[in-house]
Amino acid sequence: MGVLLVALAGSASSSAQQVAGQFPAHWNQGSTDCEHHARPPLEVEAYNSSTYILRESLCQTYEGNFLYLLIGTKRALLIDAGDVEDPAQMPLARTVEGILARTAPGLPLLVLHTHGHFDHRAGDGQIAGLGNVEVVPSDLASITRYFGWKIWPDSQGQIDLGGRIVDVLPTPGHHEAHLVFYDRQTQLLFSGDMLLPGRLLIADTAADLASARRLASFGQSHPITYALGGHIELDRAGTTFLGVNYHPDERPLQLTAKDVADLPSAIADFNGIYSRHGDYLMINQNRVLTLYAACALLALALIGWGIGRWWRRRKLNKSRG
Ligand SMILES: [Zn+2]
Ligand SMILES: [Zn+2]
Structure with missing residues (x-):
């Protein structure tokens, strides 16, 4: 996989126990011709011996989701289950089972999600079929019940x-039941679709800003080596990949503690519909779709008016002539 970048435990605030890891120099970039250039459906990279990063092939899904498997001495945790349901196309359950059999045989598996969008939970069904696994549903009621939370999102x-x-930190905004995970051992922050090298899709600006502020304040008391999101949607020049199976020259997955600290100021800049802050494209998809629908209706109304006018003139000209 080429040269490996080593995540050094270099920060002055890092605790002595922090366990470092490695990222690949780059991820499988997919293909413009997926049919003839078959790729492994699931890329598996060991960050270290008890932390695995799984990336769904861009040829299987242009979402190219990242999933994370953390292994302790009593159980393992899978964060997110990806975008592909069918085990024949995406051997998620078999792959996770294989990693656990090799590294931690017999450990139970817990599955949680950063949020309930389909691309983060489509693999739940095949994972649930494994023995010794608990899949916590991604809806708000199930999450608050599982953690015994009385006050959401505080x-x-x-x-x-x-x-x-x-x-586990409640971080609604992108999705009403979004969660961010912080692993004290690697000091990695798993930020889902709230913070990633790509578009920040914001459904509820006020909630997202409050979540970003809580996350930034968490970052002040907890050293963060890197923040890892659910997707990569940017290349190194800042161009956004949208709905494509080929991501040449992708940005690295990992963002920094500074990106976490700066997130509130980016979201505070959001105009509520569509705006840019640095390389972040911030979008409220619901409002953009509503605007498109309104524009389409207006265009139809204008066309209808134009046709009506033309028809009346034609009739008038006929009656005169
Ligand atoms: Zn999402
Ligand atoms: Zn997503």
Whole structure:
């Protein structure tokens, strides 16, 4: 996989126990001709011996989702289940089962999601078919019940994987039940679709801004090596990949603690519909779709008016002539 970039435990605020890891120099970039250039459907990279990053092939889904498998001494946690349901197309369950059999045989698996958009939970069905697995549904009621949260979103949860605690933070805004995960062992922050090298799709600006502020304040008391999102949608020149199976010269997956700290000022700049802050394209998809629908209706009304006018003139000319 070429040269490996080493995530050094270099920050002064890092605790002594922080376990470092490695990212590949680049991810499988998909293809313009997926049919004739078959790619492995799921790329598996070991960040370290107990942390795995799984990336769905861009040829299987242009979403190219990233999934994360964290292994403790008592259980393993899979964050997100990806965009492809069919195990014949995306051998997610078999792959996760294989990693666990090799590295931590017999450990139970817990599956949680950054949020309930389909591309983060489509693989739930095949994972649920494995033995010794608990899949927590991604809707708000199920999540608050699982963590015993009474006050949403001003609560925090912890998952004990055995010698490895993962903090869970409610971060609605992109999705009403969005969660961000923080692994104290690697100090990686798993930021889902709230923060990623790509578009920031914001459904509820006020909620998203409040979440970004809570996350930034969490980052002040918890050292963050990197923030890892659910997708990569940008190339190194800042061009956005949209709905394509080929991502040449993708940006790295990993964002920094500074990106987490700067997120509130980016979202505070959002005009509520469509705006840009640095390389972030911020979009409220619902409002953009409503605007498109309104424009389409207006165009239809103008065409109708134009046809009516032409018809009346034609009739008038006929009656005169
Ligand atoms: Zn999403
Ligand atoms: Zn997504």
